[in-house]
Amino acid sequence: MIERDGAIMVTGCVTTGEAVAQQALCHELGVIYMSGLTHGNDTTGKDKRRYGFRHFFQGYMSGVAIAPLLAEEYGRERRAYHLTADYNWGWTQEESIMNATEALGWETVRAVRTPLGLGDYSQYLTPVLNSGADVLILNHYGHDMVNSLPQAVQFGMRERMANGKQFEIVVPMFSELMAVGAGDAVKGIIGTQNWNWQLEDDGSKAFTKSYGAEYGVPPSQSAHTGYVQTLLYADAVERAGTFYPPEVIKALEDFEFDGMGNGPTLYRGSDHQCFKEVLVVRGNEAPTSRFDVLDVVGKTPREEVMYDPAIFGGELGPYEPNQC
Amino acid sequence: MDAILAQLLNGLDKGGAYALIALGLTLVFGTLGVVNFAHGALFMLGCFCAVVFRYLLTIETVTIDPEQLSPWGAPVELRTPLVQDWLGDWGAFLVDYSVPLSVLFAVPVMLVIGIVMERGLIKHFYKRSHAEQILVTFGLAIVLQEIVKSFFGANPMPQPIPSDLRSAADVGAWFGMEAHTLTYPTWRLVYLLFSLGVIGAVFAFMRYTTFGMVVRAGMADRETVGVLGIDIDRRFTIIFGIAAVVAGVAGAMYTPLLAPNYQIGMDFLVLSFVVVVVGGMGSLPGAVVAGFLLGILQSFASMNEITSIIPGIDQVIIYLVAIVILLVRPRGLMGRSGVMES
Numbered sequence: 001m002i003e004r005d006g007a008i009m010v011t012g013c014v015t016t017g018e019a020v021a022q023q024a025l026c027h028e029l030g031v032i033y034m035s036g037l038t039h040g041n042d043t044t045g046k047d048k049r050r051y052g053f054r055h056f057f058q059g060y061m062s063g064v065a066i067a068p069l070l071a072e073e074y075g076r077e078r079r080a081y082h083l084t085a086d087y088n089w090g091w092t093q094e095e096s097i098m099n100a101t102e103a104l105g106w107e108t109v110r111a112v113r114t115p116l117g118l119g120d121y122s123q124y125l126t127p128v129l130n131s132g133a134d135v136l137i138l139n140h141y142g143h144d145m146v147n148s149l150p151q152a153v154q155f156g157m158r159e160r161m162a163n164g165k166q167f168e169i170v171v172p173m174f175s176e177l178m179a180v181g182a183g184d185a186v187k188g189i190i191g192t193q194n195w196n197w198q199l200e201d202d203g204s205k206a207f208t209k210s211y212g213a214e215y216g217v218p219p220s221q222s223a224h225t226g227y228v229q230t231l232l233y234a235d236a237v238e239r240a241g242t243f244y245p246p247e248v249i250k251a252l253e254d255f256e257f258d259g260m261g262n263g264p265t266l267y268r269g270s271d272h273q274c275f276k277e278v279l280v281v282r283g284n285e286a287p288t289s290r291f292d293v294l295d296v297v298g299k300t301p302r303e304e305v306m307y308d309p310a311i312f313g314g315e316l317g318p319y320e321p322n323q324c
Numbered sequence: 325m326d327a328i329l330a331q332l333l334n335g336l337d338k339g340g341a342y343a344l345i346a347l348g349l350t351l352v353f354g355t356l357g358v359v360n361f362a363h364g365a366l367f368m369l370g371c372f373c374a375v376v377f378r379y380l381l382t383i384e385t386v387t388i389d390p391e392q393l394s395p396w397g398a399p400v401e402l403r404t405p406l407v408q409d410w411l412g413d414w415g416a417f418l419v420d421y422s423v424p425l426s427v428l429f430a431v432p433v434m435l436v437i438g439i440v441m442e443r444g445l446i447k448h449f450y451k452r453s454h455a456e457q458i459l460v461t462f463g464l465a466i467v468l469q470e471i472v473k474s475f476f477g478a479n480p481m482p483q484p485i486p487s488d489l490r491s492a493a494d495v496g497a498w499f500g501m502e503a504h505t506l507t508y509p510t511w512r513l514v515y516l517l518f519s520l521g522v523i524g525a526v527f528a529f530m531r532y533t534t535f536g537m538v539v540r541a542g543m544a545d546r547e548t549v550g551v552l553g554i555d556i557d558r559r560f561t562i563i564f565g566i567a568a569v570v571a572g573v574a575g576a577m578y579t580p581l582l583a584p585n586y587q588i589g590m591d592f593l594v595l596s597f598v599v600v601v602v603g604g605m606g607s608l609p610g611a612v613v614a615g616f617l618l619g620i621l622q623s624f625a626s627m628n629e630i631t632s633i634i635p636g637i638d639q640v641i642i643y644l645v646a647i648v649i650l651l652v653r654p655r656g657l658m659g660r661s662g663v664m665e666s
Contacts, residue, residue, distance in 0.1 A: 110628060115639060119582040119591055122512065123626035123638065126334045129507065130327040131628070146480060147582060154485070154509035154581075156492025161504065181583070183482055197395070205395075212396025289400075 002029050008243055009034060009233050011226060014142070016040030016089040023052035030321025032245050034229035037222040039141070039173055041092035044273035045312025050319060051245065053252055053267065055232065055274045056225045059093040060307055062172045062192040063100030065278035065300035069190060071104050074135065074168050078104075081133035082111035083124055085144050090116075093139045097172045101137070109133040114144070121148045125155050134162035137170045145171060146181035153185040174281055176220045179293040186283035186293060193279040195224045195261050196296050204261035218291050228260045232267070246319040264302065271309040272316065275302050326496070326505050331623045333495065337512045339619025340519030344574040345592050346599035346611040347526060348567035354543050354606030355563045358446055359457045364593030365465035366568045369437060370430050370575025371584035372472055375481050377426035377576075381407050381419050421486045423580055424514075430576045431569055438568025442561050465589065473586040480583030485511045511580055518577050522570060523612055529566075530608065539563055543606070598646045604659020614657060618642045 001007040010026050011034040013019040019038035026033035027049035035043060035054045039062070044054050070078075080101055084094040090113070098108055109131050114124050125148075128136055136157060140148045152169055160167035174191035197208045197218035207227065211219040219227075236251035237243055253269035262276035280298035287293055349363045384403040392400035408415040418425065445464060449457050489510045496506030530536035542549045542556040549556045575584070582588065599618055603610025618641075624630065626638040649656060 112628065112631070119588075120338070122334050122337065122509075123331075123623050126330045126623070127327060127626070127628050129330060143480065146482070150482070151509075151581070154490070154492065154511060156507045156509070159491065160507070181480065181482060183484065209396040212394060213398065216398070218395060289394075 002026070002031050007031060008245075011229055011233075012036040013038055014222070015087075016043055016092070017087060019043045019052075019054070020047040020088065023047070023049050027051040027317060030245055032233065032248060034233050036226050036229070037175075038089075039093070040089035041096060041312050042088055042314075044271045044309075044314075045092070046314040048271050048312075048314040048316055050249060050272075050316040053229070053232075053272045053274075055229050055267075056221075057192070057194045057276075057278050057305070058273065059089075059096035059173070060312075061278050061300075061305040062093070063096035063098075064305050065192050065280055065298075066097070066170070066172055066190065067100040067104055068300070069280050069298055070101065070106075070170065073190065075165070076105040078106040078135050078165070078168075079109045079133045079163060080106050080135040080137050080170075081109045081128050081131050082137045082139055083121070083128075083148060084111060084113050084139040085116050085141065086113035087116050089141060090139050093172060097137055097139065097170075106135070114140075114148075117143065119147055121151045122155075125152055125157075128152075128157070129155065129160070132163070134165045135168045135170060137172065139172065141173060141175075142178060143181075145178050149182045149189070150185040158188075174294060175222065176218075176291070176293060179283060180290065187285050189283040190297075191281055191283075191294075193221055193281050193294065193296075195221045196279055196281065196294060197224075197291075198296060199261050199279075201259075201261055201263075203259040207261070224261065231260075232257070245321060249319060263299075266302070268309070270316075271312075271314070273309075275306050277302055278305050326501075327627065329496075329506055330508070331627055332620065333506075333508050335620030335623035336616065337508075337516050337619070338623055339616030340516040341574065341578065341615075342595060342599050342619050343612045343615025344519045344522055345571060345596045346603065346615050347523060347608065348570040348574075349596050350600045350603065350606055350608060350611040351526070351567045351570070352564055353600070354608070355539060355560045356442075356446070356450060358449065359454045359461070360446070360567075361458050361461040361593065362441070362465040362468065363461075363567075363571055363596060364589030364591075365468040366434065366438070366571035366589070367575040367578075367592050368472065368584065368586065368589030369468065370434060370572030371579050371588055372476065372575075373430035373433050373572060374423050374426040374483050374576040374579045375476065375584060377429045378419070378422040378483060381405075381422050383407070385409070420484075423483050423577065424486065426576045427573050430572045434569045434572030435565045437572075438565035439561055441568070442564035446564065447557075447561075465593070469586045469589070476586065478585060480585045482583035483579035485580040489514060515577055515581065519574070522573060526566070526570060527608065535559065535562075595642070598642055600656075602642075602646055602649050602656055604656030606660065607656065607658040610656055610658030617657075618645065621645065 009032045013022055013036045016038045019035045020042055023033045033052045038056055039058050041059045082094055084090040094111055112124060136152055138148050157167050157169055169189055171189050171191040174193050179186045208218055236248045240247040240251040252267050255267045258264045265274055265276040267274050278300045279296050281294040282297045284293055284295050345367055352358055352360045382405050384405050387402045388399045389402050390399050394400055407418060449460055491510055492507040493510045493513055495508050497503050538554055539559050546556055599614045600611055603614030621641050625641040631638060
């Protein structure tokens with residue numbers, strides 16, 4: 001795209017692995033990359049780049065956001081068993097949620113890596129039953145989660161008692177498509193989201209209305225982040241008065257904005273990560289339509305999910321394209 | 325002890341699926357001598373028999389309710405499933421049990437697909453090399469995949485377990501253990517019993533019917549059976565159809581465990597070949613024994629006590645076994661002397 005079509009901005013991805021790879025290439029070629037769905041810490045952590053920007057939230061924020069509700073709902077004496085997709089996103093998600101739950105007082109019984117794209121999780125779910133754990137945390141996304149969550153429910157984990165408590169399943173990171181794919185298994189399961197089409201602010205309502213009129217379905221959080229990233233790039237170009245990447249980057253860095261559905265938002269200059277409210281959601285027990293799969297049950301304020309960029313390391317690199 | 329029993333159960337469950345899928349593959353090799361790389365595609369087509377059957381049962385009438393509006397201001401569509409509308413509770417039961425009932429739909433459909441596939445393509449490659457057979461059947465598998473993709477899209481299409489069978493069975497309590505000590509998904513137990521039933525039916529058919537006896541005679545000495553005036557080719561064609569049926573019903577019943585998409589067959593293709601190689605190419609008992617053996621081995625290799633010593637062993641154990649078998653006993657555990665041996 002960059003060499004053949006002369007693209008001056010690249011956007012879109014569905015995993016952190018893709019985002020990190022595309023971002024690095026765009027940086028080398030001096031083209032701004034506005035990432036899509038990438039939730040791993042590395043994108044704006046150890047693999048951050050001057051030419052890469054992320055509006056989507058990430059694993060650390062999910063952990064911080066979900067922890068208070070987990071403590072409130074399930075208590076502070078829990079034993080957690082992690083099943084984690086064995087790739088970049090899974091590792092950082094596991095680390096973040098483990099840190100957050102251990103800070104609550106939860107004990108981690110075991111963290112088991114599962115191959116990416118596995119279909120049958122039964123061999124990994126069977127050991128959970130006799131592990132002494134009373135919470136299963138599924139650090140799975142996409143097809144992995146669509147398969148692993150229903151299979152965990154089939155194993156009777158929602159009805160099971162362990163250590164004198166109701167056994168629980170947690171999916172730290174949700175998307176609407178995953179929730180639909182998992183069917184009834186998602187009911188009552190707690191997780192986090194970047195954005196939800198049922199938010200009541202004017203920006204979200206306007207976006208949902210126009211998207212729904214065009215496609216007949218409400219927008220996903222991926223559609224939302226893609227739309228917002230494009231708007232933000234266009235706005236930065238207007239404010240910079242040029243397409244020249246170093247000037248557009250400076251216009252995006254430390255830019256504060258509002259009206260995109262998550263309240264006041266900051267594009268932090270030191271790591272190019274957006275900071276905004278994080279939604280805590282729960283699988284809807286009584287959906288009124290096939291789109292009504294997740295309920296927003298909490299919003300964790302932006303200040304609470306912010307962190308020191310130094311904890312994830314990495315260097316942004318130079319502004320000038322010929323120095324990248 | 326509970327953990328070991330749970331893994332044993334898991335191994336039997338996996339093994340049942342492996343054996344069922346490998347059974348048709350080894351049946352085709354044993355009778356026709358064809359290495360059928362489209363066998364995974366037959367499994368996939370069986371999965372989509374369940375999808376189509378449910379689709380037919382859930383065809384809806386759509387009426388617009390101008391009183392209700394969607395969040396984007398469009399009138400809400402009210403959908404009423406026709407079968408439930410016509411048959412009431414009985415219709416709801418049919419929809420609920422669509423997956424097990426789809427087996428009845430899959431049997432004739434897969435039989436026809438198998439016979440058409442054999443008569444239309446496979447028979448022209450009986451006397452060609454295995455490499456050519458692999459190429460043409462692999463190509464056929466890709467064509468079938470793309471056809472399914474063009475109709476159903478690329479996303480997985482989860483199929484529900486009947487509501488009465490969604491819970492986990494308290495298997496431990498059946499054997500006098502404390503309640504909830506050993507639980508296992510009811511549908512997986514149903515699948516295990518189904519696998520054993522189909523395997524038993526295939527063995528009984530081959531052993532106790534005249535048709536089966538003639539086929540077995542043809543497998544042993546095709547020319548002599550032909551000299552006796554028996555049209556063995558016609559019987560082998562039917563055997564190919566039966567192999568397609570076995571793969572198809574295995575797929576249809578598997579859909580609640582793994583949401584089918586057009587690629588699901590490829591996931592099982594390599595696995596089923598490993599099972600057949602370990603069991604012995606063309607050996608029906610070998611496929612069953614190897615299926616259960618590899619299922620149990622894979623399950624036990626996944627135990628935390630094992631993976632903490634040898635990380636990743638659960639992912640490679642069955643391939644390691646296949647390598648050892650090929651080195652030590654190339655004809656497989658129960659293969660005929662000379663098959664796969666120089």
